Amino acid sequence: MGLAISAMHYTGMVAYRVEGMIHWDENYLIASVVFAMLFAIFALFFGAQNGKFTTLNMTLTFAAAIIGLHFTGMAAFHVTPTNLMAGHSNPAEFKLLALVIAGTAALIVLGGLFTYFIENRTRMENIDELRQARDEARNASRAKSEFMSVLSHELRTPLTIINGYASFLTNLKGHTIAKLKPNEPITKVHFDDLGDQTERYGGRIKSAGDHLLTIINELLDYTSIELNSIKLNRISFQAGDLLAELQEQFQGLAREKQSSLEIEFDEFNVFADRGRCKQILINLLGNALKFSSASSIRMRARMIDDTCRLEVEDNGCGMPAEDLERIFQAFIQAETATKSAEGGTGLGLAISKKLAAAHDGDIGVESTVGVGTKFTVDLPECASVIVAEKALAAA
Template structure:
């Protein structure tokens, strides 16, 4: 459906074309000076102008807005008929003192020329290919000129007792003034149409560019996410399926190693139990990894759909940090990383589970990606709110990457990061959860020195009561 600017464009084009065709007709009339007194019926002359304008607008709008072959034929026919009506109405308004006769063959031929060439011009105009504008102009010019001079060939005047050298200076001077004024209107209309067309084109180009960029970005993000997700899911699924296969064959493999007639002893059961426990732990670990991925995807989807609900309650920030440190005690020990906690003695009102989720993501990323030997986890009061900090003394993040690490499905591309895995949703979820609390998350990093993530939350309007503070402490 065409927008309002397109309708205005079609309308201004039709007005300009109608006026231009009318001026061409009457300028050509100046070349026809019969040896007889001439006057013009101004009412009919104005009517011919209106016919040209309305016919041009109607024909162009039908062809431009519907854009089918039948619409172009109908639009071209209406355009051509309007030009024919304008021409012959103007000829009727051309009152000459003499015997007037018409040649019907030329008359019909002029109408056919106008309709066929006007339709051809609109066909060229709707193609929007290289050179179509010039072809349209040439076809429309031939239509107007062909109609006029073929029509004039059908018009015959026999003067009655008039001096052969007679001229009509006053009538032609009046016509020249009318045409000069109309030509000025054409210039103004053309300029106005040009500016409207330019503005419409630039806005359309900008809209198309934005739509293209959005589509490319969405397609790229989708492709990257599917690639990452397929890898992330495939690894733990392979582990689950592999160890499930081992478990299903564990009994048969154990008994196949027995000698003929050898009984199954307690040692065999203990060995079988140890292997079962080991395989079960690895299946559990891989299943936990799968659950984390699925939870991240569900969390991000819920947040994107504005379906996030916060359950605010008073809690101690010190206890929260100690819980995070305890959860990562095993992983930090394996990587020989010291995890320290520092917190002001305060209780805050926020969604404790969501705060825990944010800190787990930040600390988990630091342990996996930073290559640090010390990670600091802090909680501090700050002005009208409080902040959490997760700082490491690792390798840092390049400045060019800081602006995009909070985008969904984004990971900094290097071999270490790819080997550690992840969906690229963790920091995006942290960002959205921080904003949902009315706060934000920021990052500072120096390559080779370390990185610090700061999550700021404003104090809730529902401040904790004294009893809640005492309980949280």
């Protein structure tokens, strides 16, 4: 804008005819062009604002640009009178006119090329962003579709068990009476058999209910984490006690899977949310038992400086490298719902990673197909007793 005003002004100056030799002071000439450009920038800046006096400020600044350019340019214009013949033309005028025209044309061409390259680059970037957004949307849609398929299966299974055994309990008395011979009295043996069946069916209903509750809790946990409403209840606890508790809890499942479950730990206190740390390890240990087909699973707790490191390592089937980047995403499993015999919602690792992040930590994974997998949870500034004491004192 400033260059356009300058070109207009000096083209008009060159058109001015006088009887004399024209001289230009280059310092004033350059100063006038710079003056016009700066005030044009300020004017356009004011025009881009959303204010009460935006138009007035822009108008006054443009006026200052034109007036300043004019009078500074006039200061650069000097005439030495001569008595030359009429029609005499000053070569300096044509030289300046040629420079102004050529410079203006060059600026227009350069501006056009610059605009073309910028717009082309912007267009290609927009295309890449749209393509990436499209691919992400497709992947998200596919992942959510798979998740809904898995979730419907996971919810249907325990509900079917609950309804089935509830139906058995409802008709248990009638079935027991129907098995009696004519005129056979109901004895204590019948009541004992009835009680045993009731206890067995009730246990299976409870197991299915617990499974259903776990799924619902995972969904609620993930939702609350996504809404940033997670709250940590930090306390000081022994890392070894937590690992021993989990070993006892999962020992039965480990025997069913014909897998040994071992623990290793250093003697130190962890200052963190014990329930959330247990939830992280439950997710990692449960996945190892259900999906890895491992014969040996080992849990470790180590203190590295002020960092608590928890590890779950197995010697199972392992995972390919392409799966390691996606297993921490929500609704994603290393195996699809149709291939996974054990099921699962695909939220366990996503929740675990966010819980670790809530402790200012992270989860890493190393895996080799046919060799095994190791998950590492680092919780910085959670393994120091001094840090814990300072935090408790501050509270």
